[in-house]
Amino acid sequence: MNKVMSNKLVIALYVLPALLLVGVLIFIPLILSGYYGLMEWDGIGTMKFIGLENYSNAIKDLKFWDSAWHSLLLAIFSTLSLVIYLAVSLILASKIKGADLLRKIYLIPMLLSSVAIAQLWIKVFNPTNGMLNNILMAIGVDSPPAWLAEPKFVLFAIFVPILWQYAGFYILIYYAALKNIPESLVEAAKIDGASALQIAYKIKIPLIMGVIKVTIVLAIVGSLKYFDLIYVMTGGGPNGASEVMASYMYKLAFASNDFGYGSAIGFLLLIITLIVTVIIRKLTATKEELQY
Amino acid sequence: MGRIGYVFLYLCLGVIAIFQIFPIVWLFLFSLKDNSEIFSGSPFALPTEFRWENYQKVWEGGIGVYFFNSVWITGLAIILTVLLASMATFAITRMNWKFNKFVLGLFMVGLMIPIHSALIPLFNMFLNVNLIDNPLSIVITYTAYNLPITMMILLGFYYTLPREIEEAAIIDGCSINRLFFRIILPMTAPVMSTTVIINMIYNWNEFVFVNTFISSDEYKTLTVGIQNFIGQYMTDWGAIGATLIISIVPILLAFIFFSNKVVEGISSSAVKG
Numbered sequence: 053m054n055k056v057m058s059n060k061l062v063i064a065l066y067v068l069p070a071l072l073l074v075g076v077l078i079f080i081p082l083i084l085s086g087y088y089g090l091m092e093w094d095g096i097g098t099m100k101f102i103g104l105e106n107y108s109n110a111i112k113d114l115k116f117w118d119s120a121w122h123s124l125l126l127a128i129f130s131t132l133s134l135v136i137y138l139a140v141s142l143i144l145a146s147k148i149k150g151a152d153l154l155r156k157i158y159l160i161p162m163l164l165s166s167v168a169i170a171q172l173w174i175k176v177f178n179p180t181n182g183m184l185n186n187i188l189m190a191i192g193v194d195s196p197p198a199w200l201a202e203p204k205f206v207l208f209a210i211f212v213p214i215l216w217q218y219a220g221f222y223i224l225i226y227y228a229a230l231k232n233i234p235e236s237l238v239e240a241a242k243i244d245g246a247s248a249l250q251i252a253y254k255i256k257i258p259l260i261m262g263v264i265k266v267t268i269v270l271a272i273v274g275s276l277k278y279f280d281l282i283y284v285m286t287g288g289g290p291n292g293a294s295e296v297m298a299s300y301m302y303k304l305a306f307a308s309n310d311f312g313y314g315s316a317i318g319f320l321l322l323i324i325t326l327i328v329t330v331i332i333r334k335l336t337a338t339k340e341e342l343q344y
Numbered sequence: 345m346g347r348i349g350y351v352f353l354y355l356c357l358g359v360i361a362i363f364q365i366f367p368i369v370w371l372f373l374f375s376l377k378d379n380s381e382i383f384s385g386s387p388f389a390l391p392t393e394f395r396w397e398n399y400q401k402v403w404e405g406g407i408g409v410y411f412f413n414s415v416w417i418t419g420l421a422i423i424l425t426v427l428l429a430s431m432a433t434f435a436i437t438r439m440n441w442k443f444n445k446f447v448l449g450l451f452m453v454g455l456m457i458p459i460h461s462a463l464i465p466l467f468n469m470f471l472n473v474n475l476i477d478n479p480l481s482i483v484i485t486y487t488a489y490n491l492p493i494t495m496m497i498l499l500g501f502y503y504t505l506p507r508e509i510e511e512a513a514i515i516d517g518c519s520i521n522r523l524f525f526r527i528i529l530p531m532t533a534p535v536m537s538t539t540v541i542i543n544m545i546y547n548w549n550e551f552v553f554v555n556t557f558i559s560s561d562e563y564k565t566l567t568v569g570i571q572n573f574i575g576q577y578m579t580d581w582g583a584i585g586a587t588l589i590i591s592i593v594p595i596l597l598a599f600i601f602f603s604n605k606v607v608e609g610i611s612s613s614a615v616k617g
Contacts, residue, residue: 056514058440062521066435067447070428070491077466077488078454084465095468140360143353156603157361160368162610163595165549167567168588171574172371175581183370183387219364221610228611277458280551284571298460305464306556315464322461329456 082322089316094309106316116317118292119300120324122207126296127275129211130218134267137219141226142252155227159220166217166280173213174200174285200286203293210285210294214278222267229263230256265336272332276325297321368592375399375585382581398586402573407587409562410569415594417479417565418547421486426539428487429494430532434524436495437502438510448499454492459552467556479563485553490546494539497612501535541602542609548595566591 089106091099110116140158144151161169176183179198188196199209233256241251257264279298282288288295288303295303301321305314374382375398376391403411432451436444466485467476475481505528513523529536551567558564561572570587577583599606 054440056520057438057510059520060441063435063439063441066431066439066524070432070495071447071450073428073484073488074451074454074491076469077485078457078462079450081462081465081469082457084468085461088464088468140357143357148353148357154357154361156599156607158364159607159610160596160599161364163545163549163599163606164368164592165551165567167549167551167571168592171570171584171588172367175371175374175584176367181383181581183367186387216364216367219360224607224611273456277460279460284551298458301460302463302552305467311464311468318461318464321458325458325461326456 085315085322086319087315088312089319091312091315093312093315095305095311096309099312102312106313107320109313110316110320115292115295116297116300116320119288119295119297122294123276123278123296125207126211126214126278127272130214130271130275131268133215133218134222134264134271137222138226138257138264140219141223141230142256144223145227145230146248151227155220155223157220158223161217162220164217167284169213169217170281170284177209201290203290206286206290206294210282213281213285217281218271218274222271225263225267226260229260233259265332268336269329269332273325273329276321276328297324371585372589374581375589376582377585378582379580395582398582399590402577402583402587403590405583406561406573407566407569407590410564410566410573411590413479413563413569414548414565414567417482417486418544421483421490421547422540422543424483424487425490425494425543426536429491429498429539430529430536431524432491433495433498433502434528437499438505438528448495451492451495454489455496459489463552463556470557476557477559477563479558481557482554482565485557486543486547486550490543493546493613494543497539497542497609498532498535501532505531537602538605538609538612541598541605542613544598545595545606545609 088099090101090103092102092105093099144155148154164172175181177185177199179185179196179201184199185196197205199205237255237259238251241255246254277298278296279302282294282296283299283302286294288299297317298321301314301317304310304317308314370387373387373389373391376394376396377385378395381392435441436448470476470478470481509527509531510523513527514520518527549567550565554565554568555571558568561569564572570591573587574584577587
């Protein structure tokens with residue numbers, strides 16, 4: 053038994069194909085990204101080593117900081133929207149008939165590609181024929197704005213489809229966690245005269261704190277990586293008003309052929325993501341998770 | 345809580361449900377209209393005449409090719425991913441060797457990385473081995489990037505398989521390959537189907553790899569194809585609507601038939617985000 057189950061050749065045959073793919077297509081490129089960041093390189097010609105110049109340029113690059121700021125704003129929006137998702141989940145998990153069907157309906161946008169979502173919402177936000185402005189004009193708003201063309205509105209406008217897309221996902225996670233709370237705990241609190249709000253605050257939310265922390269990490273890290281939707285909806289425009297880190301990197305490399313600088317930005321994105329993940333994990337870590 | 349309280353709660357939940365599906369319903373409605381009807385009529389109105397020819401027009405105009413590319417690339421990547429992930433998970437969780445925990449850790453680190461950081465080097469690697477504008481680059485990239493999440497979903501199931509089955513099979517003289525392919529793999533069918541669904545959603549909807557690695561129309565998948573296509577039909581809303589509906593129907597059908605699997609897969613993929 054033991055001999056068969058520790059056959060080195062079999063283990064290698066079973067693990068290596070997957071490990072090679074992940075190593076070659078994920079880990080090596082990540083390391084190379086940092087290395088290319090040290091180069092001046094147009095993507096075709098030969099690379100020229102220029103040390104940390106790209107990285108020091110990035111630190112002085114206002115466009116980079118703008119894009120990082122926009123990524124951070126999206127992260128803040130996404131974290132705040134968790135409160136709404138949590139509130140909906142609390143209602144949904146409180147003996148609502150049809151809760152299962154409702155949470156599945158909420159999930160539908162999550163299944164669509166970001167490209168389809170972006171194209172659909174471009175139409176919704178269309179200044180003259182879009183659903184949103186049609187409704188606004190019908191209720192008497194005189195000249196509603198061209199949402200995606202206004203630097204001051206564009207990030208908020210982009211956030212609506214993000215809110216729409218991820219609602220079902222987070223509600224699903226919270227709902228599952230809330231359904232895991234033993235009924236006896238809630239019943240006991242009710243007998244003691246606790247109101248629905250008190251039960252939510254004092255019992256349910258503390259009990260699913262572990263899950264809430266995971267979703268905070270997901271929302272923030274997910275926002276830092278945001279790309280597809282913005283790339284399709286606005287291309288980072290107007291005039292950089294919706295540029296995020298990933299779209300800025302993409303533009304540098306594949307539109308301006310500045311592969312060295314683009315790699316440096318890509319590597320910074322990796323470092324920032326890892327640092328943020330570690331920081332949030334540390335901040336939200338508790339000595340012991342609540343037991344029930 | 346009183347009756348009015350409940351009515352209010354249901355109302356809230358109902359409004360959210362409408363917010364979640366109405367844009368898609370609106371999309372479907374305008375995919376069956378022509379421009380004059382879209383621009384003059386109410387966004388909520390049913391089409392006066394169902395213009396299915398919008399669908400025929402875009403399908404023959406090139407969407408059909410993108411659709412089949414999406415189907416075979418998605419399908420091939422799913423088979424590769426689920427097979428390789430199952431083999432690796434089997435060796436890591438069921439076989440005895442020194443570094444299994446470390447190797448598992450390596451795979452799980454793959455869950456955290458932002459793909460955009462790897463994009464430029466990947467592009468350069470494929471350029472050097474002549475795989476740019478070759479769908480093979482997409483298939484292996486999808487496989488590599490979905491292996492960690494697939495293994496994570498499989499892990500729990502593999503850990504709970506009873507040892508007795510392996511013992512009995514090996515005492516009976518069963519080879520390890522036979523044990524895995526004939527006994528273990530079929531036992532994991534329920535969790536495998538969850539990973540298939542999750543991989544299907546990821547691959548079908550993936551955009552940036554295809555957008556970066558593929559330039560010929562004949563190899564593009566739907567997500568990238570519709571991007572170009574919509575540029576062409578900039579002002580023909582009916583055609584754009586039909587294109588988008590075609591691109592989302594397969595996933596919606598999968599959801600209607602396997603909604604519990606989708607829910608299960610999405611909740612267990614929570615770490616990927």
